[in-house]
Amino acid sequence: xxxxxxxLQPLKYFLNFIFVIVIMAVxxxxxxxxxxPFFPESKFLSELLGVPSFRWEFPIVALxxxxxxxxxGFIYSLYVFKKIxxxxxxxxxxxxxxxxxxxxxxxxxxxxIVLKSIFNVFSNVVFQKTELTGIQIFSFDSKLIIICLxxxxxxxxxxxxxxxxxxxxxxxxx
Numbered sequence: 001x002x003x004x005x006x007x008l009q010p011l012k013y014f015l016n017f018i019f020v021i022v023i024m025a026v027x028x029x030x031x032x033x034x035x036x037p038f039f040p041e042s043k044f045l046s047e048l049l050g051v052p053s054f055r056w057e058f059p060i061v062a063l064x065x066x067x068x069x070x071x072x073g074f075i076y077s078l079y080v081f082k083k084i085x086x087x088x089x090x091x092x093x094x095x096x097x098x099x100x101x102x103x104x105x106x107x108x109x110x111x112x113i114v115l116k117s118i119f120n121v122f123s124n125v126v127f128q129k130t131e132l133t134g135i136q137i138f139s140f141d142s143k144l145i146i147i148c149l150x151x152x153x154x155x156x157x158x159x160x161x162x163x164x165x166x167x168x169x170x171x172x173x174x
Contacts, residue, residue, distance in 0.1 A: 011085065018078075026072075036064070073115075084098060099157050103157035105150075106150045109150030110147055
C-alpha cells in the first residue's frame with residue numbers, strides 16, 4: 001500500500017466518478033430545458049423532459065427557470081459532499097470546515113427536497129396532470145427518507161462539533 005492510501009480511497013474515486021457523471025447528466029438536462037423554447041413542438045424533447053409542450057407563458061417560464069435552479073442546487077450539494085469526503089482524507093477530523101459543511105449539506109438536502117416537492121405540485125397544476133404526488137413512506141426514493149438524510153447530516157455536524165470541543169478540551173488539560 002502507498003503511504004497516503006487508506007481503505008476508503010476507493011470511495012473518493014467513486015465520488016469523483018459519480019460527480020462527473022451527474023454533471024454531464026444534469027448539464028444535458030439543462031441544455032434540453034433551454035432548447036424547449038426554440039423547438040416547442042418537439043415530441044422528443046417533451047417526452048424526454050416530461051413536459052407536454054412549451055408556451056411562452058409566465059408559469060411555464062418560471063417552472064423552467066426553477067427546474068434549472070434545482071438542478072444546479074443538486075450539483076452544488078453533491079460538490080459539498082465531495083469536499084467533505086476530501087477533507088476527511090486531508091485535514092484532521094472534527095475541523096471547523098467539516099462541521100459547517102455537514103450542516104450546510106443537511107440544510108441543502110432538506111431545502112432542495114422541499115423545493116422539489118413544491119415544484120412538482122405547481123408543475124402538475126400548470127400542465128394539468130391528474131396524477132397525485134403523494135408521499136411514499138415505504139420506498140427508498142421517499143421524500144421522508146431524503147429529509148431524514150438531511151437531518152442526519154445536521155445531527156452529524158452537531159456530533160462533530162461536540163467531538164471537536166472535547167478534543168480541544170482534552171488538548172488543554174494535557
